[in-house]
Amino acid sequence: MDHTSVSAMLHALQDPAGLPAPAWLFQYLNVLTWAFHIAFVNLALGTALLAIIAFMRRHHPGWAQLSVAMTGVAKVAVSMAIVLGVAPLLFTQTIYDPSWYTSNLLSAFWVIFFIFSLGIGYTLWFVFYFKNHDVAHAAQAKDATVWWATVALCILVFDGFIMHVLSYQGLFPQKWMQWYAPQGIPVMNGTGIHAFELPRFAFFMVMSLTMTGVFLLGYARYFRARSDVSADYLDLAHRIGVKTTYWGVALQLLTGVLWAYGLPSAMHVFAQPLFWLTALLIVGVALYARQVPVGGSALQAYAAMAFYALLALIVSVDREALRVAYLAPFHYDLASKPHVEWGAVVWFFATFIGVGGSLVAFYSTMLWKAGKVKGLYTADGAVSRLGSTAVFINFTWLAVFFAIGVWAYVRNIAA
């Protein structure tokens, strides 16, 4: 298909209802929420791998404890990755609807496979968790127990690959028709995997090591406050954290360069400031992790995680910039059908900041403080107030929701 035909097709495929806010707002939210999502994907995959490796060395008490801890972290991280994946999925569909829907339909079988396999993979991880949720269980578990975790991890990685394919195929609208009807006859079984880019996929996967490395630095620092957690174990966790970060960074540089080499020459990727900024940040994470001292200050340890967060955000920007570059020849206009409704925008941000902010503040502060106490934790005044405020804001939200409802409902039925 020529560029003009592709451009016309993309325009026709954009939803006629249009965008209920400026396109840039969705674009920013897409980038931001994808960074949240990939952070937990990385944490889930990285800690899962570490849990498996540590499980096989569980005759050493420190490794057994590490395996148990990482198994639990991976369990929660998968949940968070799934729920945080909802937002970028939503915003992608909003502004890149032609790419996302077409790509999904061309590989529809794999889309459905993704759902069931993700459920099975996650269930298998829970089985492993139940067999490895404390050191006593881990000691009694047979070596073969690790297969539950290994199969689960393989499935989760393959699910990541499916997501990669769905995103990547959407970047080539000029090929969609050829993929759909290769001999002029539509092939509608959805079993095709039409395009992928292994260095790109590998880059996101090995970033899991970087994330897990810096997470371990924070983990080791956090539990220093607990008298029942041995210093030897925390030292081990710190050392493994630094080492894992090195591996992650090295592999990210390797796969990143391969990815960049494979990009179309017209993008002049090596001349782009974003490329060099990303490379700098990747190296920066390793250099920073290297100088965090064992048992150092909280700020030093947690700053490594902040470094990763910044890296994830920039990688998300890179990803968006690439998508814009891939679609640029077809003059894909995100904002071609505006239909702005500010009331709904205010509604979302009020909930995001008010409800989300107050609840996350309450939960995280309470869990943070409770985790540092052995035995029963009694909330101090600040946590108690945060909790009361969160409850109040939550109920207020419901009241406002129904108040708007009465107004709109009456207006609707009176029409």
Next chain:
Amino acid sequence: MSELLGIYPTWYVPQIGTAWVMGIIGTIHVLASNTSVGAAILFALLETRAVRENKPQIMQYIKKYGMFLLVFSYIWGSVTGPGIWYSVTVASPRGISALIHNFVWVWATEWVFFTVEVIGVYALVYTIGKIDPRTHLKITWTFVVSSVATLVLIIGILSFMMWPGSDRWYLTGSVFDAFYNLNFAAQLADRGFLMLTSAAVVGSIIIAAIPKGDPLRKDVGQTVAKLGLTGLIGGALAFMWYVATLPPNALVILKDRLPHWFGYIDFRVTTFIPLAVTSLLIGAYLLWVYLKPQTLRVPLAVGMVAVLLIAGIWPEERTRESLRKPWVAGQYMYSNQIIGRDVPGLGIQDEVPIIAKDGLLKTAAFVPADLRVITPQNQMQAGRLLAVMACSNCHSINRDGPLRPLPQLLHGTTDVAMIQGFLAGPLAHGSVPYMPKIDLPANEQLALATFLAAVNAGTVDAEGRLIARAPAAAPQHTAVAQAAAGQTTKTKD
């Protein structure tokens, strides 16, 4: 040049069609999410009592149920939640796109509560006995409101899928007019009550796991049973309200699906008899849990969850999906991706007249160039493509498919003119209440009719492939051979 319509490629699933793929994932999700929201309310009621009456043993029940929920609702519920999006994407891409573009901010708001809910459930379960009871109670109440918020937010979208209920939204295009539609409050009440029942039935498994003779069985069991029975009675009343808010086309379908007590028994009856029987069965079960909690056993409780899933939620979801036919969103988007009416508030244009003028093959975005113009050589393939694009979302195309199979609905006719007569008559004029108005130009009607007649005749399969005929057999003389020759060879579709 013809106007290009943004109709996506089609994913064709032989036999069950994409609708059942969506339905299976949706049913799993509804059980998991209904249970989660209902259980959140149950936890809050129980925990408030535990704190007020100083009964920490109640918290053990909440902890066990919470752990169960993590596996039951927060693996399969959270996977099938986005899973519904994915399955709808591949089954009805323009339908989900219409909903996304109207409700993106509502879904984004729901996402905030989802996130909070996931953090909340872990906080709730893993801090029992580790933080002071009053602070824990605040976690539980915030978890309840977050769970309820996810319910109220999705109901506005689901009820809009049925219809806006007035002309106002078509003129304004406002999300508030779409969201708080006529069907919203009734559907919220119906689902809200039935969630309590779901939570009670699933929660009975945990009660059955409490050691026999433990007074906790009776203490918690009676609360759970009361909540479940309240849900069942409230749900039945709310269902009547729900029916009163349905659009005329849904009422026609509903009437059609109601049991024909003195008439024939066919697949349409299968929806309502199980619902009525299931309600009575679950009501009797919950009453028994209330009266004899000590006699409850895990296998029976698990069996009742299976009954709820298979004979309750599955037919209920199937009915709800069927009732809004032929629409999938706001009575402007047909299930076959074609826009069937103007929405001036959003600048959306009815596509039926465009297709009537230029044809579906000329206007749809994803049609191979060779099939845009029908010739005698490509007529069968063109007919097959039209059947898949226009019909397969609601109908099996093969003869023995379970989803309202077209060959059966056409009574197996091989008369092309008769099929074309139906296409040019009732279908083109939109006079079948649960069918979209599909007004195709004469050459496309002919291609479609030719293909359908050929499927009925068994000369092509649903994939459009010619079916090779076996050569005539030599004369047979034995009685067995003659009897065998009398049987029609069944062709695999």
